[in-house]
Amino acid sequence: MTNRASLQDIADQLGITKMTVSRYFRSPEKVAPATREKIAQAVKHSGYIHNRAPALMSRALSRTIGVVIPSLSNQVFSALVDGIETITNAESFDILLAHSGYDPKVEERKIEMLLSYQVDGLILCETEHTDRTRTMLKQAGIPVVECMELPEAPIDMVVGLDHKAAAFNAVTRMIARNKQHIVYLAARLDRRTMLRQQGYEQAMWEAGLTPQTVATPFQSSFSQGMKLLQQALDTFDRVDGIFCTNDDLAVGAMQYCKNEGIRVPDDLAVMGYNGLDIGLTMQPKLTSVVTPRQAIGIKSARLLIDVINGKVPSDKLFDLGFSYTEGESLS
Amino acid sequence: MTNRASLQDIADQLGITKMTVSRYFRSPEKVAPATREKIAQAVKHSGYIHNRAPALMSRALSRTIGVVIPSLSNQVFSALVDGIETITNAESFDILLAHSGYDPKVEERKIEMLLSYQVDGLILCETEHTDRTRTMLKQAGIPVVECMELPEAPIDMVVGLDHKAAAFNAVTRMIARNKQHIVYLAARLDRRTMLRQQGYEQAMWEAGLTPQTVATPFQSSFSQGMKLLQQALDTFDRVDGIFCTNDDLAVGAMQYCKNEGIRVPDDLAVMGYNGLDIGLTMQPKLTSVVTPRQAIGIKSARLLIDVINGKVPSDKLFDLGFSYTEGESLS
DNA sequence: CAACAAAATGTTACGTGTAACATAGGTGTT
DNA sequence: AACACCTATGTTACACGTAACATTTTGTTG
CATH class of the missing domain: 3.40.50.2300 (Response regulator)
Structure with a gap:
């Protein structure tokens, strides 16, 4: 905000170019060990915080996916997000989370916000969307997974159950x-x-x-x-x-x-x-x-990231089925 | 991603400059009604999606605050977020949500991510933080509210109860x-x-x-x-x-x-x-x-946004107290 | 209608990390 | 010694919305 340290500041301090500092973060093995050490010191000292705004401006991947859940107090969705994060953590993707309160208008607003942050893909938990939501998603041209349910008019990919x-x-x-x-x-x-x-x-x-x-x-x-x-x-x-x-x-x-x-x-x-x-x-x-909500999260994230990485999915719809708890409230 | 419409595209289409189109979004009253109408058409037709990356690069406000909650399946925090959104909606701020699973290391990672998106302020629900978290927050120079609790070593502002x-x-x-x-x-x-x-x-x-x-x-x-x-x-x-x-x-x-x-x-x-x-x-x-969790959310967001807008808060610590349900399990 | 004010639009510059390409210096092979 | 090749670092250009300032157009008044 005020004057956060930039890559340039660190580079100036060491008499090198910001490109080398950038490389230090993105692919340290390409930087000479001695330089690496110097940069490490300077970074630590300046307390540099990565700024992803410039990267978002290029057409490169943001390595971030947006997730919209309906509710923040439902174990179903917390398990889903846990599943998603299993994959995103392993693939070093970030997730941006939003919640819609089960309201398609709110979902629209949240999706718009996530798109403005140039997310590479979206996971949605609802299948009812406003017209504008559908238009925006088409325009955005990013992969989308609708999960939990099998919609009649899927936007793109689906992972859920019947x-x-x-x-x-x-x-x-x-x-x-x-x-x-x-x-x-x-x-x-x-x-x-x-x-x-x-x-x-x-x-x-x-x-x-x-x-x-x-x-x-x-x-x-x-x-x-x-x-x-x-x-x-x-x-x-x-x-x-x-x-x-x-x-x-x-x-x-x-x-x-x-x-x-x-x-x-x-x-x-x-x-x-x-x-x-x-x-x-x-x-x-x-x-x-x-409902296999954790598995749905894992499958959704896996699928989404594969498509983001350019793979062609074997299928666009995955029905993960259901089972029963071993209860005694039936007979 | 591929080639999303930009302000320039819309401007070209209408033979005007992107500046006018930008104004159409930010302060429509400064655009002539006839032009406004033309732009509205073009925007609708192209399905333009706002891109906030360039704005994040200027030192202007992002009008976004980051919120880190410990759990996605706890009514306490969903009520808190509801309270926060009452205020952010009214002030047209966006919120970026993350969850830490009660783990300070995870909190650190999530805060780092939120900072990389240039949020204007942060609301945290925990009071135990890693050293690096504290360093980063100091470096970032943005207002922070710790809520729910009254920490011994507050980072910045506090809204909670004893x-x-x-x-x-x-x-x-x-x-x-x-x-x-x-x-x-x-x-x-x-x-x-x-x-x-x-x-x-x-x-x-x-x-x-x-x-x-x-x-x-x-x-x-x-x-x-x-x-x-x-x-x-x-x-x-x-x-x-x-x-x-x-x-x-x-x-x-x-x-x-x-x-x-x-x-x-x-x-x-x-x-x-x-x-x-x-x-x-x-x-x-x-x-x-x-616990007055919704009130805590409201107060936290109010306080944070006021400080972001340059106001000097009357106090840095707010104790919102507690009450009781009218139960019968006591006597 | 001159003269000035107000409204509408245009021009310019900026911020910052990174892809792509360029260069300098070093190593190894024949 | 000449050449290919690699490693480490540098150079350049780019993405795009917006603040600040500049200019043009329209409106108003004596």
């Missing part, structure tokens, strides 16, 4: 345990929640059962889970199972059961979604659909 | 409810955990009671809360209260009580820390120390 299929499988599993009056508990009605509802409904219809849903537009939370279960029990008769759109709701619902003396799974089977740790601390342990 | 005082107050409150054998449950032994322990111990000593702690170096979780309470009951006699270093432990402990038929608060009083949503879903509701 939430409808996962929900279908999960509900089918509940039905196989002789549950007949399964209610779907949903919050924050975003696309993934809707996809799971579709899978739920399909499984119910195919088994000759009637889907019954309670939903709230509010964000998921433990207390929402309690409220929604209460509402389900008030609204529908003979409820013997709930399929929750995520583990927050499921844990809240199980809490409610504990408070009200409802036995899980005998009176009520509970299926969660995401496979968070908290489910496993419940008694009984929560059965939950596990 | 965790020792809060713990002291909380434990005193428990003692006032006639609890005598209160155990402190601690996990991930970071500085804030230690400060709370000090407050706890002081409150106990001052009441003529003996502090008793069970702790684990592992990260907090519900299951850790269960284990720690079990350990406390095994180790100490006549335990009638627990003060938990955070709500995760407290909820886990309450879970354990429910499983074991221990009545809260009659047999055991429980005090949490942070005031998260989940505590309010318990029965009885968890009493917890509420």
Whole structure:
């Protein structure tokens, strides 16, 4: 800001050119050991901080990728970012992080910001985008991975899983345990929640059962889970199972059961979604659909960086599937 | 990357200079309405994306602040960032986000990256820093706010609360409810955990009671809360209260009580820390120390931006205090 | 309409790391 | 000794938005 040391300052001090100092940072083996030592001293003394602005101006790679996650308080996305960083650290890429609060308009603003910093690629966690977002990304001409989900109109590459299929499988599993009056508990009605509802409904219809849903537009939370279960029990008769759109709701619902003396799974089977740790601390342990979020992060970053490095990917869409926690809340 | 549109491209297309186009973005009122309209068309058509690299090279402000949070899955920090963004949005500043995983070495790396992007200021959530971090920040010459806590050796400005005082107050409150054998449950032994322990111990000593702690170096979780309470009951006699270093432990402990038929608060009083949503879903509701994290975010950003804009702050340290959730787990 | 003010646009220079190419000095081989 | 080759360092040019200053155009007033 005031007058931060530049490469030129260090070079002047040593009577060499800034090019040699630049080389010292980028490829030290090309600098003579004696010079290297002198530069090391001067750098240490001046407290030089790398300035990437000039490099961003050239058309060279910035070796930085942008990541937009919907929420900063969700283990799903923190695991995703962990996965991403496994790869970026190994490849010495930096990541710039932004969060959208599940709002496409905010996502647009954040993407615009990241593009203004000349990121080499983007990882997005949502599949709904504004028109302007799509236009900008096309203009930007950088590789993009949409992750977590399999969008209908992919921007570029995709790494995720089929939430409808996962929900279908999960509900089918509940039905196989002789549950007949399964209610779907949903919050924050975003696309993934809707996809799971579709899978739920399909499984119910195919088994000759009637889907019954309670939903709230509010964000998921433990207390929402309690409220929604209460509402389900008030609204529908003979409820013997709930399929929750995520583990927050499921844990809240199980809490409610504990408070009200409802036995899980005998009176009520509970299926969660995401496979968070908290489910496993419940008694009984929560059965939950596990999404391979860390693997999604790893695959997304791997794919993105490969494409940035000029490789042609074998495929543009990767479905990483799902599994289950070994819970006891089902039967 | 390939050949993104530049201001020059738009200017050429319209037979004007890029300066006018630049003005169109920065201060449209200085451009004639007719020209404005023409530029708007051209910009829309070309899909121009702002490139901030050249501006970063001048010594002008980048209007961007860096934020380093320890974790991406903790409501405490998401609320903090929400608070920060209230202000940055209003002031049209951007934020670049990074996370350190509670590791000072990682924090150092992330700060270095943020500085390389010429951020105008930094908000940090930790108070333990490597030597190199401190040196870099001094060199960088930008304002820094450390938040959440009141550090012993502040880098620059501080917005937080006194965790020792809060713990002291909380434990005193428990003692006032006639609890005598209160155990402190601690996990991930970071500085804030230690400060709370000090407050706890002081409150106990001052009441003529003996502090008793069970702790684990592992990260907090519900299951850790269960284990720690079990350990406390095994180790100490006549335990009638627990003060938990955070709500995760407290909820886990309450879970354990429910499983074991221990009545809260009659047999055991429980005090949490942070005031998260989940505590309010318990029965009885968890009493917890509420940290004003959103207010801390707002104040931190306000302060930082004021200083960036050249104002001289009235003070360099702001203690925003604490309060309690209206729980019933105490008596 | 002259004269000046205000608005709109143009001109110039700047910041700084690095790719690409150039050069100087040294080493080794025949 | 002549040549190829390598190593270490230097030179030059470039990326592009914007502050500061300059110029042109338009508007206004006595």
